[in-house]
Amino acid sequence: MNTIRAGFSLAMLAGFFVLAAVQVAGLVALVVLLSTVMAGLVAVKLLWPIFAATTWAVGRGVWRAVRSRPEPPTGLPLPADRAPMLWATVRELAAEARTRIPEEIWLTAEVNAAVQEESRLLGLAGGRRRLYVGLPLLQTMTVGQMRAVLAHELGHYSARHTRLSAPAYRGRLVIAHTLDRIGPHNPAGWLFRAYARLYLLVDRAGSRRQELEADLASARAAGADAAAGALREIRVLDAAWDFFMDQYVRLGWESGYAPADLFAGFGALVAARRDELDDLRAHEPDDSGTRWDTHPPLSERLAALTAAPRMAAPLDTRPAAMLLADIAEAGRALQQVAIDSGERALLPWPELTAAALAAQLQREADAIFRVIARTTGRPAAGPADVVDSIAAGQLTTIAQPFFPTATRREVGPLFAEPLETLLRLAALRSGVARWWHSWSGPAEFRGVRGDELPLGKIATLAVTPGGLQAALAELAALGVDVRRAAPADTAPSTFGSALVGGLANVRADGVEHDLFVLTTGLVLVANPGKSDNGRQRMRDLLGTTTAVSLAERNRFVAFEEIESARIGKQIPLDAELVLYSGATLRLRERWSSDELDDDSRKRLVSLLENV
Template identity: 50%
Template sequence: MTSAFRALICACMLAGFYLVGLVELSLVIGLIVWVSIATSPFVAKLFAGALLGAFGAMAVAAWRAMRAKPEPPQGLPVGRADAPLLWSTVEDLAREAGTRAPDEIRLVPDVNAAVTEDSRLLGLVGGRRYLYLGLPLLQAMRVDQLRSVIAHELGHYSGQHTRLGGVAYRGRLAIAGTVGGIGGANPIGWGFKAYANLYLLVDNALTRRQEHEADRTAVRVAGRTAAASALHDIPVLDAAWGFFFDSYVAAGWEYGYLPDDLFGGFAQLVAARQEEIAALREKAPPGERSKWDTHPPVAERIAAIMAAPEAPEAADPRPAGVLLTDPVAAGRAMQQTMVEVGDRTVLPWPEFTHAALTARMQRGADRILRSATRTAGVTEPGLPGILAAVAAGRSTDLAAPFFPDATRRELGARFAEPLAALLELAAVRSGVARWRHSWSAPAELLYRDGTPLELGEIADRAVAPGGLDEALRRLAALGIDPGTVTQVDRSESAIGARIIAGIANCKVDDVPHDVFALTNGFVFVADPGDADEGKRRLRELASAAPAAELAARNRFLPYEEIATARVIKEVPLRAELTLHGGTTVVVREQWSSETISKKCQDAFAEIIEGLAEETR
């Protein structure tokens, strides 16, 4: 199938989308004429205004989408002087693939590679070419694997797949923009939505075929073994990349810190966890995928690769980073140009880990201290106030919110667990202990001499009858000052929270709201807007900013502030939340409510039922 023919398919499918619009407009006009004949002119005017208004909104969305331009090239440009070996490798592979080399190579912070081309005239005339290489691939792959990845991308050039980029981009954007402007109850949009699904099915099937073609180029140029192993490794490295950000970067980022060598950290993680990465490689590659996916299943692609004739390419086990003159400098340059530091504090990795985990400890301590104020009457928001409550025999009251299933007899001793967390923070604040960073294992909290910090026994002793004085003497002997632990945040924040569910067009105390359920609280968005726009509005809010920013801009109700909760009615959902101060909040779903995903009602009900169980 030639590039021109593929361009013709895309152009015809896009033209067909607007043909559907013309047909629907004709039907609308005919319906308006019929209504004007069958009813009064006044009814006809109202009907015509509603239909043409809805159609006009969709036309505006489509026009804006068609006028939109692709995003400018992203990533860190790599010049020939910066990485001569990488450039010569790419140019050699381009000759073997029978295509023109890219005009620019850019490094990106993804486990991915891609090519684009600024083509013209529906892809019939080529333009400037860009090759995007994920820095994590250069940090974790072998040279022969990376050669295969690059050869695959160059196969998109030799197959003239990139010539369709502009047409495909505008087609998808126009369709998404038009369909996104259609309310769920608008019958005018039904034909548009059905055709949009057909367009995506055809376009995705075409893309999947192109991936197989590019794989054949990779086999011919770089060899079957390298092509299969590279394709198998990409999901593995993607999992490692996700683990790196979740386990090492996220906490510090959320609390206002940034490592000074963000991307270099991934290279160190890969080097330190080779056994775990090897175990991931032993697993079967991903199999079945949806018909809506743009790429075939990895297992299917590997099977096709292994069925192809082997090319006479020698293995090159060198780390792919040798293709860059200075991989560490490249990572630091990418961080400087692509990571928005803002007001975050930049620290070396060991200090970053210590600061991030200490901030997490403080957040946990604040929860304990706020609970103590509510349930045990602690007036001094700090560890000394907690110890005073223990001395006054209030351990049972202090523990009750954390162990709702425990008996009254058990509660006093159970408070040793949250107390130990406060003592550990006191050890850090007193300079007695510090978090030790490690690439091969989780960070450890250690004494200054490098031995593990163990304060559980002291906490147990503190809550035992008559044992507090001895516990305090042992803390003093260790140099731990309880006075260093005080409350920082008077209320819970949504830092680090995730959105679990969202329901639009609810009533909160009889006032219209959109409601999001986070991992640690509810967000109530007042004055939501048009009821027909609910799902689109939820998705835009959820994707526009992290959950913490969404909570900061709207009313945030942490779960910890809810004293009791009950479900009054399941469908549509109606729940009553009573706060510790006595205020009651009633959340009521309506029949016109829309959800961000299919299981949102169940998620909301489970959260409220869970709160009800915890507060019984």
């Protein structure tokens, strides 16, 4: 069966080259035919772009695929003396699966496990084997669940699935590199893209079948109940990991901080939120999946395991962490090799949370001060300007831009919310408040002794007619110096920016640029080059730098700076942006302009419509 699958994979790849040869032969024949009714040189000039795209793109794709090697996940090698019980478990399960054990076991930072084999002779002969185990699984699973995960991966070995990875990997690379080199407007790419879809459909179908086979191998070695439990648990842990990274790690990461012990934090979060995770475990997945997925829907996998033979052996509920000699030390060692913290300050979790949220609070306050500066016509605004404006009866004036749809009667009381943000910053900088870290819920803003600070009530009092002086007196009694809420950044930044699209060769005020769209604004890269390879040019540029770095070196127009946007046409884009500075920016796209991806223009229009 392995030989048949390898042969089928190679036949599909050979079909790609046959398609290329047919295209080239057809183009040559068409040149000969056209030369009978027009000058031969003219016929060659007409069809040369298609011919060149076909031959060059396929040749380039093959060359890059031959030279490429699958990159293993970054991780930590685990010799037997650092994980004796894990190695013993792998040997036992390999014997039950009747397959040889991997030569290497690596610890990774993923909520996953995987296997790799350096096969030879196009997958017909085996080679060196590696098993990758995610530390988050060992931290949080039971021994029974972990045995099922390991048995699943060893099942890929016993069924010789890993031997096919090399030819399949080469095939995907050849097709991907070829399509990258053929522009979206070149007819040569149409047939290639259709064949690529067919190739991927066949490849994905084979991958899904292999996963079901490995699930059954897991059921035979570790029991169907353990295998099903492991699949359910990975779904839960994957959601917990995403939540952990988004709510605890990312904010500090973007602010220049990193946790001193990343994996200990994840273990603490899973333990503290056990009830929430139990609720997630109680709900069966509702996933239909698509034919493009590499794995079958979880519901289908669980149904197959339900039909598998049951084992009488009880589930091993001991913590899987015991499979490592010292999981805490392993986590710290893994973080050093798998997590590139750059120049970020490494902080214990409570300090990281406090520092990251303080930085976020400062950014929120800075944005408020920038709006007030624009409203009052000042180059910059600070807390004294806010107090003076309220005292002078100008509360409505400074509040209106924050609530443009509210009436003049409504905006005054509504300004209590942004004012509370400024009072929080003043309390923080005065040393009377801090953020308190929690694994079971959001961090809380409280006094340094853990007491609640009535800043919301004081802000409401301050925007009440005649209540400003009483509010200032209450702040003074708490030890809050309003003047400490000073702005830090008077210009919009790209903090928290994510790339959402790009348009090549867009005229900005008559000069051609490549336009990159961030969630916070537009980056304009001048003098980009010819329009016939715009998509690849933008991708190549992003391969060497980040969109945020581009914003630092090129013109950046923050959405915050745009007062209004008038969109004349969406395709090709024709828009005029009016900035608060009084300047205008005209964006005009060519018909031949490329998008970074197929929805870039649509996302840009949506962002401009919501300015």
